[in-house]
Amino acid sequence: MMKFERYEWVAITIMISLFIFVGFIQGWSVSLVILNMCIISAIMTMGVNISWGYAGVINFGVMGFLAMGGLAAVLVSYPPITESWQVGGRGLGISFALLVVLVIAVMYINKTIIQKRNRYILNSLIIFFGILIIRHFYLNATHNIEDVNPAIAGFLGGLGLPIIFSWIVGGFFAAGVAFVIGKVALGLRSDYLAIVTLGISEIVVSVLKHEEWLSRGVKNVIGLKRPVPYEINLQNTDWFIELVTYLNASKLNNIIDVSERQQVLNNLIIDASGIFVKLSYAILFLIVMFIIFYFANKAQLSPWGRMMRAIRDNETAANAMGKDVVKQHLIIFVIGAAIVGVAGAMLVTLDGLFTPSGYRPLRFTFIIWIMVIVGGSGNNLGAIFGGFVIWFSWIEAAPLTTFIINQLTIGLEPDNALKLHLLDSVPYFRYLLMGLILLLILRYRPKGIIPEKVRHS
């Protein structure tokens, strides 16, 4: 098992006490909401940290992989819509089969025709006409599917399995996309890789946004089933009511009037059910986080992790020692993306809805990167710490700026134009905060708050 240094214990204590503090000030419900998102952010950050911190492979496609995880949550948990399958299933099947044929044809051409010019011409011709033919079947099928009861369905639906399976499936979805991206782009220099992955993640999201037969597009998928109980059911469960009564016994016993006591109890039960649901999520998420943390650390300390560090620190030397740099880069890129995909599925599970238009690079790529840089790349605890701290400040920035603005403008009239304008733009101060944090960390602590430990073994 791993041993923590003293400053690492300090970091852990800070993280825990932040939530207790918020719990007392703003209520436990708020605290748990933030905690849940912090855990998911920490998992995303670990995913990016594995590829960037271990091997120096940059991954700006976080948003795309998250969206793939979200798609997995929909496809696994949503009940299947048989009607859609009936009207469009065959057309989709045919177009998919044709696509496979096309890919095989292109691969065959690449193998057999050596002359470069002929190859390009033949390839572009075959791809152009292939796509024309595929589009014919495909558009018909998708059109039919989208016409099936468009107000509530209009897509294929999913498998109707428990949503928790999607956490694994989401990982595989993201890994699949990452494999393709990695095959195409991993030879590039790091800042180009950043741009290309950013662009491909935009493509992934725009596909999810506009292919309504698959993901319902901008119409969003709502009402995904939860892996934890619903508040309304809890409020009518005997053991839960007894539990709440037992926990608040002293408070309730002080109230003599029966109807008043019942009223208080009901309020307590409603509060407690909300907290119970969030707590169950938090426990599920924590389990996933610890599993990933454990294996990530194991992997980092293993010979494989050492090889990754060698590749990161000196690619040429590692190559000379017989390590297959290209292959290892691909492997670690895929693993990192898979973890991000898991987080994406968890995110949709938590929200209970899938909104493709909600995936924006600022929020889902760059913020995650700030978490990685701030926490300390190459250190998994640092990644978790970064995820917690940055998400925490992202959320708490708004109340904090409101407070500061009110303090600074205390001398002004309450209807002063400047004051009102500033208070209106409170939500945007968090971007300022994020930018400043990133710049300050990069300047004064470039290795992050909890830097990577230099291991000599």
Added chain:
Amino acid sequence: MIDFLHSIIVLLNFIIIPGISYGSQLALGALGVTFVYAILRFANFAHGEIMSFGAMITILFTWFFQSQNIGLGILPTALLALPVGIIATIILCIISDKFVFQYYRYQKSVPVVLAMVSIGVMFVINAIIRIVIGTETIKFSDGQKFIMKAKQFKVMTGLNEGLALKSSQVITILITILLLTFTFWFLQKTKTGKSMRAFSDNEDLALLSGINPDRVVSTTWIIVGVLACVAGTLYGLDKSYKPIIYLNLVLPIFASAIVGGIGSPFGAVVGGYVIAFSEIMVTYAYKKFFVYLLPSSLEPSGLVQLLSTDYKFAVSFSILVIVLLIRPSGIFKGRVL
């Protein structure tokens, strides 16, 4: 024969003119990215926000001039405010260099660290813009909107198909020509321009021959400021100003710069037009065009559209990926990636 003319006009109206004006905006943006890349050697993710900042200042002064009843008659007031915007953008660039980028340049940090730093700068500028002007869509073009309306054209020529010419498109094209001519003249003929090219080509050799790196860098930022502000304002003038659009615009701009060959100014311009035209051509529905061109028996039933307009941004990136695969240095040999 008349049908052929009609089809040409359709193409002009819906592809060529919008393509040239959008391409000019991309070209100016890509030129800025390429300058930063060639001289400072990093991918500047903040470029879109710098453009947005310039457009914002221009809008603020446009409002000021409008309130003072100062205008340019048929031309948009924004042209009057543009110089102020340019100066403000240059100041922003110089400040961000002095306080942020300079440190890493002296440290000789690797490009990817500088790219991260530029993300931090992007966040800060983004926040400033949102705090100052909000996130609403702003239309700030005034003056005469059309140089030629579709109807006027129909009356003038007696054809069935109209050709509209927006004044913002013409202004975009004229200003782009002016600015590009000036930039290339500057690079080729002046001493500072030559020293910039030398610096870009081989830094050590340039330093040895007595070129002052700080001077080169600040000149670069001045050019970048001018280009970014003009590009941002023209884009806002042509479509409408919306702060979040500029973050999305960064991607096609990068694509243009890389497709043309990053670090090569001429390549950036060509790349801008390549990206703009492919975005528009791939997502345009050609039905009208074919209706005029083909006999009625062959008339197409569908829209004859390769991809729906939703995939506009995806097109530019697919082109980027293809170019990187086939010719990693871009069309006009930039730096090899």
